[in-house]
Amino acid sequence: MNMETEVLRWFQQVADGVTVTEVADLAMVSQPAVSRALARLEDEVGTPLLQRSGRVLRLTQAGAAFKPHADSVVNALDDGLAAVTEVLDPDAGTVTVSFQLSLGTWLVPHLVRRFLLEHPRTQFHMRRAEDAWGGSLVTRGLVDMELTSRRPDTAQGTWHPLFTETLYLAVPPGHRLAQLEEVSLAEAAGERFVAMRPQWQLREIADRLCNAAGFSPQMVFESDDLTTVRGFVAAGLGVAIVPAMDANPDSPMPGEPWLVRLTDEGAFRDIGLIWSPQRRLLPAAERFRAFLLAQHLTSH
Template sequence: MTNGSQAVDRIMAEFEADSWAASLTPRLVQFAAVARHEHVTRAAQWLGVPQSTLSRAMVRLEADLGVALFARRGRTVALTPAGRTFLRAVERALTEVERAAETVRADADPAAGKIAFGFLHTLGPETVPGLIRAFRVDHPRVRFQLVQSYGEAMIERMRTGDLDLCLTSPVPEAPDLVARRLDEQRLRLVVPDDHRLADRKRIRLAEAATELFVTLEPGYGLRRITDALCAEAGFKPKIAFEGEEAETLRGLVAAGFGVALLPPPAVPRPGVAELTVTAPRAVREIGVAWLDGHPDTAPVAAFKRFLLSRRGQLLPR
């Protein structure tokens, strides 16, 4: 649970435990207006409410708090020490609310709003920068909040509201998600350039059954795909190393730690040979996912449409 959600839970618990807290909140603007104008009638005119209504609201507020907030001289009022203390807190709270309102309005702005977008590490060097560059041709002022992670972590961040959508693999299946396949990417068996298989162009994965593998950690989509392809080829891979990033694995292959099933690199790495796997069919599907029923801001909706328009064109060929 995040610190923010813990704070909300505390506030809600206080509202439930102390019913006056919930009734207090709508009167904060009224209190601040009276305190600033130091006159009930002028404050009522500014708020657009009857003077009698505002007077009664302030009396109830003081009764609820159990303390005098105003010293009254007719309709003119002055804050008591308790009132000054309360006003400082109320002004801070109202300022934060106003800032939050400005932020959410700005984030939803069709021309200059924000998109919280997650993507896999392997899509970072070329694919995602290219997508953002192409999207900004028609949406030059839209802002991106980018998160680079693995699939399960991004899906959890969507569920907590930290992400609007993500590019991930495999394409997830869950009742609370909407997922669309966009493209597929061939995986290669990567071996050291002095390996016994390095001179081959193509290979059946079963021929690597006796090799040590370097892989991503459990929970990563590419790890699940690797395990599934090896099982389909009739063996369980012997794992020499589990990492968090594909290019680290490629470097370890070059150093002779083992072999790996990996997508193509953004830039060829010396010290390795990359073999086409002919059987089983070694590909990973890349898809976009978002929460089902989650309302989109205008920029998020536009970016979804853009991504879906790139089906079959997401990855370099």
């Protein structure tokens, strides 16, 4: 068996939701070259690892079993290369960070940009957090740290709060509540709701708030993506409980829903940083962790 580490990286990316075309663009190779390499990997393993579902590739049962081990190999290699790089040049290290997708549109780019102004030679490897499955890539040793609203449920991760996000009722333009500055959730008891799927922490908060307001929400659409939830609201298909993210509640952009601040107790979510006390961070990662903990972050 003669697996190439680059092919394992491509498999890892495709399994995480990146398309073959995007992998090819990132690697600066042709799309057929990536497809052939993945096929060779499956030949070496002895069974299909990926299967097509519409326009994307999904893991087969064998692929799901293989992926954690491929992650372990690739990340162990990355750690070794990073360690050597930082021994030779501590300012040119690599930081691996995972984050909730809803933080990727505003918070993460903002923080990375500010950090790179002071340490421009630092490299970042960014990955999507796996909050929907209740786990953390930190506790599995796959990343240095994670930005998330879900606290780790094991002693393997240290969670430090960074800031609190206010939650809003997102309503379509022209809705009867759109022009209000704040509202009690009980005012929306008869509305149709758009929400994250039940496995997401934001959905847990939304269900708890609705129950405390005395009603069970009528869920008409569910999604794994907060931007999609807001898009459905903007299209007039329901209302939703959401954080502001990068939107200005006082002046929504065209095509965006109106955000009305919720007055209900507990209408917020805490965003924090997770890292492993069992894993020694290399200099670049430790520098970025200290940078994050020193920030005084706010949200709408």
